[in-house]
Amino acid sequence: MDKPLIKKYCLALSVFCFCLQALSQQHEVSQLKKWELSDYALSAMAQNDAYSAMLFYTELLKREPNNNKHLYDLALAHYKLRNYDEALGLFRRLIEANETSVMATIYLSKCLMHQEEYEEARQLLRKMRLEQRKGNANTDNRFLIDNLYNSCNYALSLQDSLANFELTMLNEGVNHKHKEFNPFLLNDSLLVYGSCVLNAIKFGDESSGPKFHFYQSQLIDNEWEGGVLASQPFYNYEQSHTGDGCFSLDKRRFYFSKAVVNSDGKQVYHLFVTILENDTWSEPIQLGSDINQEFYSTMQPTVGTCYDPDLEVLYFISDRKGGIGNTDIWYSIYNAKTKTYTKSINAGIFINTEGYEITPHYDLSTHTMYFSSDGWVGLGGVDVFAAIGETTNWQTPNNVGIGINTSYDDQDFYIANRGDNGFITSNRPSPIYLTTPTCCDNIYSWKRQLNTKRKVKGQLMQTMYQIGSLSEVSVNKTDSVIPLKKIPLNVFIKKDTLDYVFIDKIVTDELGRFEYLAPIDYQLKLVIDDPSVLDKEITLDANANSDSDVLIKTKPIKTLPREAIVLNNIYYETNKYTLTQESKSNIDSTLLRLLREYDDLSIEIISHTDNQGTSKYNLRLSQKRAGSVVKYLINKGIARHRLIAVGKGESEPIADNTNADGSDNPDGRSLNRRTEFKVHHPD
Numbered sequence: 001m002d003k004p005l006i007k008k009y010c011l012a013l014s015v016f017c018f019c020l021q022a023l024s025q026q027h028e029v030s031q032l033k034k035w036e037l038s039d040y041a042l043s044a045m046a047q048n049d050a051y052s053a054m055l056f057y058t059e060l061l062k063r064e065p066n067n068n069k070h071l072y073d074l075a076l077a078h079y080k081l082r083n084y085d086e087a088l089g090l091f092r093r094l095i096e097a098n099e100t101s102v103m104a105t106i107y108l109s110k111c112l113m114h115q116e117e118y119e120e121a122r123q124l125l126r127k128m129r130l131e132q133r134k135g136n137a138n139t140d141n142r143f144l145i146d147n148l149y150n151s152c153n154y155a156l157s158l159q160d161s162l163a164n165f166e167l168t169m170l171n172e173g174v175n176h177k178h179k180e181f182n183p184f185l186l187n188d189s190l191l192v193y194g195s196c197v198l199n200a201i202k203f204g205d206e207s208s209g210p211k212f213h214f215y216q217s218q219l220i221d222n223e224w225e226g227g228v229l230a231s232q233p234f235y236n237y238e239q240s241h242t243g244d245g246c247f248s249l250d251k252r253r254f255y256f257s258k259a260v261v262n263s264d265g266k267q268v269y270h271l272f273v274t275i276l277e278n279d280t281w282s283e284p285i286q287l288g289s290d291i292n293q294e295f296y297s298t299m300q301p302t303v304g305t306c307y308d309p310d311l312e313v314l315y316f317i318s319d320r321k322g323g324i325g326n327t328d329i330w331y332s333i334y335n336a337k338t339k340t341y342t343k344s345i346n347a348g349i350f351i352n353t354e355g356y357e358i359t360p361h362y363d364l365s366t367h368t369m370y371f372s373s374d375g376w377v378g379l380g381g382v383d384v385f386a387a388i389g390e391t392t393n394w395q396t397p398n399n400v401g402i403g404i405n406t407s408y409d410d411q412d413f414y415i416a417n418r419g420d421n422g423f424i425t426s427n428r429p430s431p432i433y434l435t436t437p438t439c440c441d442n443i444y445s446w447k448r449q450l451n452t453k454r455k456v457k458g459q460l461m462q463t464m465y466q467i468g469s470l471s472e473v474s475v476n477k478t479d480s481v482i483p484l485k486k487i488p489l490n491v492f493i494k495k496d497t498l499d500y501v502f503i504d505k506i507v508t509d510e511l512g513r514f515e516y517l518a519p520i521d522y523q524l525k526l527v528i529d530d531p532s533v534l535d536k537e538i539t540l541d542a543n544a545n546s547d548s549d550v551l552i553k554t555k556p557i558k559t560l561p562r563e564a565i566v567l568n569n570i571y572y573e574t575n576k577y578t579l580t581q582e583s584k585s586n587i588d589s590t591l592l593r594l595l596r597e598y599d600d601l602s603i604e605i606i607s608h609t610d611n612q613g614t615s616k617y618n619l620r621l622s623q624k625r626a627g628s629v630v631k632y633l634i635n636k637g638i639a640r641h642r643l644i645a646v647g648k649g650e651s652e653p654i655a656d657n658t659n660a661d662g663s664d665n666p667d668g669r670s671l672n673r674r675t676e677f678k679v680h681h682p683d
Contacts, residue, residue: 029059041073050080051435068097072104079107082409082427083436084114102128102141109148113155113380114407114438122152143354150377154399155407163403167444169430174217174226177434179441182244182300182359183423184414189219191423192230193443194243212241224445233274233281244300249312249505250336252276257299258284269299271316290343291332296320304362304369305502306390309490309529310336313391315347315360315369324352325375329360331391348392358382359411364503365419365453366519367493369394372411380407384424390501404446408438418517419453422446456524456540457515458552460484460508465534465558465594481556483512488529493522500525531679534558534598564606564676567591570629577624579632587632591677595638602642602680605629610669611650611657623647629675644680
């Protein structure tokens with residue numbers, strides 16, 4: 001696809017909204033002088049107004065029918081309009097006129113591929129490859145020629161293959177004669193997408209012309225009914241194109257692309273974000289210079305995960321310098337704790353090519369990036385590809401195959417939660433169009449013939465961990481089993497030799513139940529995200545030969561209470577913080593045993609005193625006593641970062657230090673002179 005895809009909004013719109021409105025109308029073009037036609041034609045192409053350029057070059061060619069330059073420019077204008085039939089005939093005329101332009105032959109090959117004439121295209125490309133290898137031709141287009149040649153071979157190899165996808169074009173409530181793009185679901189019955197509700201050619205300048213906005217469609221009686229402007233967080237602007245949005249992992253931020261005019265007066269696209277605060281979406285904020293660059297487009301966001309559940313990867317498309325091809329996939333990592341973004345990084349050579357990568361969509365459930373490209377081997381135009389991975393680490397992208405991909409431009413692939421259905425946009429021949437059946441992108445729903453996910457469900461119950469001898473440790477001694485309710489679970493997957501990677505976070509309900517749609521041929525691991533839970537991991541080996549639901553059965557999970565646990569029989573010498581030998585023995589049989597058994601557990605050691613002496617003295621003494629326990633555990637091999645010493649002094653008594661008549665209460669003081677521990681909760 002040769003038009004600058006990074007401008008997919010304005011290029012598509014400029015086809016039907018012309019900067020040269022009066023001059024490009026047929027009845028006036030014939031009145032222009034030749035030099036005026038040439039100037040206006042060049043200006044139109046410079047402004048990506050292929051329709052106006054087509055009218056000017058048509059008139060020029062009428063006046064100079066043997067001018068191959070005009071013939072090439074007219075053919076190119078038709079190609080940019082995606083009028084492949086007309087472009088094919090014009091490029092054939094060029095070749096028949098002994099025009100030896102490499103680009104003319106490349107475009108002819110592309111037109112043939114769009115028409116599924118793969119064998120004829122392959123022969124043309126084969127000849128060009130041989131000429132290049134003999135040194136008889138410029139090698140500037142070697143990558144393009146090789147990729148098109150290999151794509152012809154690939155397409156021919158699939159001629160007898162069956163598609164695993166069933167596609168249905170959405171009705172005219174959603175699709176219009178202009179283009180639609182970026183469809184995604186809010187829920188099972190609400191679809192959001194980008195569109196310009198335009199059903200006729202309109203003339204006007206860019207500032208006053210129709211704009212692309214967010215629209216929504218409701219599923220009613222199995223039909224998507226559309227045409228309604230979407231409301232917040234889908235912000236629309238009268239004077240700017242908007243579209244291409246995605247939510248953050250926690251659904252509290254919404255990223256989208258918006259047209260802006262830079263200091264050179266050039267329209268580019270930048271990323272904006274709106275944030276959900278107190279149940280209200282904020283005014284959109286333009287992301288900073290670590291992501292947006294003034295003179296380049298940054299657009300088409302999608303959000304993924306990486307190794308750390310606290311980190312979010314914001315992927316996007318950009319034509320900025322430092323890339324590999326015309327447009328690349330880039331990313332920035334967002335830290336949910338610090339609310340900051342890293343400087344943008346190119347996603348690398350394992351996913352980007354010398355061509356165009358566009359419309360990325362990251363499927364969290366399979367850790368897979370779906371994107372469209374003309375730089376990988378495909379069927380023609382741009383195809384949809386899938387690559388498992390993250391950031392710069394990707395497996396080789398795979399063409400998702402026929403049905404989804406055609407000889408036309410197939411993009412905006414979206415996969416729904418179940419994994420067996422979704423949406424795509426394509427300019428494959430349509431009954432809804434403005435100029436030609438392949439001029440504009442429409443939305444199609446797709447359904448996979450074979451299921452790729454199954455429901456994994458279970459119920460988590462908890463029981464309190466019994467520490468050491470019950471006579472030595474004050475802890476909940478109940479053997480009752482209760483639900484592990486409202487507990488977050490981090491979901492990890494692994495396939496083949498990959499390490500487990502984080503993909504999602506779910507939460508158990510009031511009865512400890514959970515369910516998740518898991519890819520069939522992946523291993524699944526659930527990690528309970530709560531420091532009080534000791535046995536955190538639940539692993540399931542997926543069976544690729546079964547798509548039935550799976551019920552995970554687990555034993556009661558050992559947990560520790562959130563409140564502090566008193567360690568009995570932990571003594572110090574009077575007014576000192578040195579542990580007695582008896583105390584060390586009790587620590588060995590309780591805390592040390594626990595910390596060695598669960599090496600990811602972090603705890604706070606809390607020491608208290610009675611109220612003899614000054615409060616300042618008691619606070620200092622208790623801090624030193626807690627420190628003595630920590631030091632002892634470190635000497636026994638426990639990592640320092642897992643231990644926190646906290647002195648509370650006399651501030652939190654659990655009994656009276658004196659009796660009601662003012663006399664001393666030794667028993668109460670004894671209870672107050674205690675050492676406790678509790679699980680450390682960072683929050």
